[in-house]
Amino acid sequence: MFLCDIGNTSYHFLHNENDYKEDTKTFDPSTIKEKVFYICVNPHAKKVLKELENWIDLSWHVDISKYYPTMGIDRIIACESIENGIIIDAGSAITVDMVKEGIFEGGFIYPGLCAMKQTYTNISSALDYPFNFELDLDKMPKNSADAISYGYLKTLHCEVMSKSMKLFLTGGDAKKFASIFPHAKIDETLIFKGMKKIMKKADLC
């Protein structure tokens, strides 16, 4: 049995406790003959997978009434994986979602690392610096590189920390953000925990 979380750039698999990724551009899902339980936010992959009988869309088994209509199924499943805390999913966008006693309490969307880097460069070539994840978050900066790093990282940090909740870091850039959220639990396979929980509830495993 496989679990798979499909985004815009990759198929993220879990198989026998090993996770690995395949590129959405090159991977052919019909090559897998075993049962695959999946969630998918990629419109093209969605169409292809509908035709494959061994690929089972888990989104049908989630009570989405607790969430909002345009919320991505990946965010919803991640929220299902925890009882209390804030999930920071650092990908092309950074989604920040809050769960209290198993109830989704809202969330927000912040630009991901690459997108924000490009934003500063587009405003002015004078702001074309890499982000400094080691900057001192307790001190207003006095140089350009830290001035943009602080603008990007400290604002997010301030809002997240103001909630005083347990933090879960997931997504492709989770490790980078760990340096500004040192007490967060890094779990790059959080989504699979949510999927397993859904499967258990729906008697699928």
Add this chain to the structure above:
Amino acid sequence: MFLCDIGNTSYHFLHNENDYKEDTKTFDPSTIKEKVFYICVNPHAKKVLKELENWIDLSWHVDISKYYPTMGIDRIIACESIENGIIIDAGSAITVDMVKEGIFEGGFIYPGLCAMKQTYTNISSALDYPFNFELDLDKMPKNSADAISYGYLKTLHCEVMSKSMKLFLTGGDAKKFASIFPHAKIDETLIFKGMKKIMKKADLC
């Protein structure tokens, strides 16, 4: 006598207590024969103005050792205009600078309204919403439009408010940001106050 703050898109003049703007692309500074005291962050305009005797660059009269080398002269002059507080200059970038007892205590740079709108749209067309400046900043959102508005505005708000200082709002988008910083003093001509202060110190008026 004219005062002029020159940015990348406009010449911002103050003349007899009236302020107005001229487009950098079309305005010819040699058409003004009176004395003009100016500051300029626009490299092209800088070159042109060097040749005009009645245009006097005020940046020579500022003690820039209190600031950092790559800091824009417009930010420096705005800081010179106050003794205590935080200046939020909302333009193509949003600069946030802190001054305590007349001393610059650091600052950061956040993307401006247009730049950040484009950032979300570039990440996904599903995030192409206008920002909602009327959103409830005390509640994590449960819809996509507010999820990006909160991501952009609340993070900035949280960091700025954490300093518990008097706020000054300036720049082209000052009025929009006033709805999330209702106690800020809006002053779109703050920069001219700083310029006048420098001129007084340097005995230029």
